[in-house]
Amino acid sequence: MKEQITQPGSGARAIKAGLSAIMAAVLSACVNYAGIHSDKQMAQPQQYETTQSLPAESGHWPAADWADQFGDAQLKALLEEALKGSPTIAQARARLAGAQAYADTAKASTMPRVDAEYSLQRQQFSGTAEVPPPYAGTWQTQNTGLLSASYDLDLWGKNRESMKAAVSQVEASEADAEVVKLTLTTAIARTYNQLARLYVLHDIAQQEVGRREQIDRITAGRIATGLDTEVERKTAQANLATARSALAGLDGSILTTRYQLAALMGEGPDRGLAITRPALGVGDEVRLPDNLPANLVSRRPDIVAARWRVDAITHEVKEAKAEFYPDINLSAAIGLDAFGFGRFLTAASRTSNVGPAINLPIFDAGALRAQLKGRYADFDDAVATYNQTLITALSNVATQLAQIRSSDVQLGDAQAAQQAAREADDLAITQYKGGLTNQLTVLNADMNALQADQAVANLLMNRRDQQIALASALGGGYVDTSSESIHSAAAAAPSNPVVAAR
Missing domain, CATH: 2.20.200.10 (Outer membrane efflux proteins (OEP))
Known part of the structure; x- marks a missing residue:
């Protein structure tokens, strides 16, 4: 040779x-590629009017252990168990590992x-x-x-842009993993609060059964003295049976909610049987932090993920342009x-x-132009997704805050109505027992008292549910630090998310 x-x-x-x-x-x-471009821009939180709906109240951002504010050790243990063993978390970690492997592959293309x-x-x-x-x-x-x-x-940076896009996708996947984590912990906390609601409603239903039994006994005595007939006796028995049926229904709901908690934790239904009655407290005072719209973009993992996807596609646009050279x-x-x-x-x-x-590349029948147009379409879609994610996040915070404030106002009136309805119920039973009123009056008063008790219980539980949702809407203690790690990961110049791709 x-x-x-x-x-x-x-x-x-x-x-x-x-x-x-x-x-x-x-x-x-x-x-x-002349004439192919995009003028879409990522929205800035300051451009949306939020001063009235999201007032500065000198509050604090949620901490990573935000659920501890309710003082329930069992809830804390359930959350820790779920984060260790949930298949949902394992799926997020696997997706992140896949993105990291792809980034390593892209980095290898820049080396000899x-x-x-x-x-x-x-x-x-x-x-x-x-x-x-x-x-x-x-x-x-x-x-x-x-x-x-x-x-x-790589004179035109095609491989380098591919690597930067892959690194940005890793950052997006890491934020996605935090979204999964926050979604899971929020779902567990809210379901756990639902379990607490069911136990309180169960207590009310149990008390209602006792009142209906009392009415039934009074009716039997009134029949003996000729004050009531069998019509009133059958009515009392029907109402008692209805109350017992409602109590049994709550027993079933408590059991199924335990099963739901076990599933969220990644365990079998038997794990739910070991969950005892919640002991949730009121929680911290609700006050929004200052400069909320501007800081929210780095506190919500879904916004961070959307921002990094815009950054990734921006690099993909540059990569597609380099294909022309x-x-x-x-x-x-x-x-x-x-x-x-x-x-x-x-x-x-x-x-x-x-x-x-x-x-x-001399002649390709427009394939490269079509590819670049597709990248710009992806860019426009990513920008629109980011903007919508930001709008939704601001709306979520405002909505949860409004609901909490509304619940606080409703609760005062509901508790006053509960007190009056309970006194009216006690007075009606006393009069009915003394032969001074009829059964219909007693049943109406009893129903009003039952509904008042349920209304107060639901308002209290709704407020705590809204408080959990607000902590989640504020990011659940997440803080974005990805802008610092990207430099060492990419081994390149700063790669901050862009406003528009040109």
Whole structure:
């Protein structure tokens, strides 16, 4: 085999010719994507009117252990257990690992590559083809060993932009994992609060059964004295049965809610049977932090994830633009190639080559333009998604705050109505027992008292549910630190999310 070595004169001419080709390709490529752009911009939180709906109240952002404010040790333990063993969390971690692996692959494309190859082939050569004697018509063993290296110069940054896009996707996946974590803990806390609601309603239902039993006994006594008839007795018995049925229904709801909690924790239904009655407290005072709209963008993981996806697609747009320019790949190889083993490790079997490979996109029937248009469409979609996520986040906070304030106002009136209804119920039963009123009056008073008790209980539980939802809407203690880690991960210049892709 002949040694393939580029001569100095021919190498200089080749480089000059290559540079000329590159310049011509650059000029033509710049024209090819003219007119393809986007003017979409990521919204700034300050541009939305929020001063009235989200007033500054000198409050604090939720801490990572925001659920501890309710003082329930069992809830804290359930949340910790869920974060360790939930398949939902495992899915998020797997997606993050996949994004990190893809980023590592993209980073590898920016580095030189070295390969080693060895092949052995036993072949009978034709006696009438191009192989000359003495090898024509004989069996020969061909040994080939080759050490090769290649490096894409990446003059237009295509590989670097691909790497930056992959790193931004990793950051988005990390924020997504926090979204999953926050969603799971919020769902558990709210379901746990629902369990507490059911226990309180169960207590009210149990008391109602006792009152209905009392009315039934009073009715029986009034029948004996001729004050009531069997109509009133059957009515009392029907109301008692209805109360007992409602109590049994709450027993079933408590059981199914325990099963729901077990499923959220990633456990079987039997795990729910070990969950005891909640002991939730009122929680902290609700006050919004200052400068909320501006700081919310780094406190909500869903907003952070959406922002990093815009950043990733921005780099993909730049990568697509770089496709219009020529690729220059430097490659070199050295090795041995010989028939048989005897001559394989000799100087005469040496083979080598070195040189650039240039890929020039000249005509592709519009494929590159279509690809770039698609990237810009993805960019517009990502920007719109980010803007909608920001709007939804602001609305969520305002909605939960409004509901909490409304519950506080309603609670005062509901408790006053409860007190009056309870006193009226007690007075009606006393009068009914003394023969001063009829059963219908007692039943109406009893129903009013029952509804008042349920209304107060539901308002209290609703307020705590809204408080949990508000902590979640404020990010649940999440703080974005990804803008610092991206520099070391990408080993490149700062890569902050952009406002628009040009």
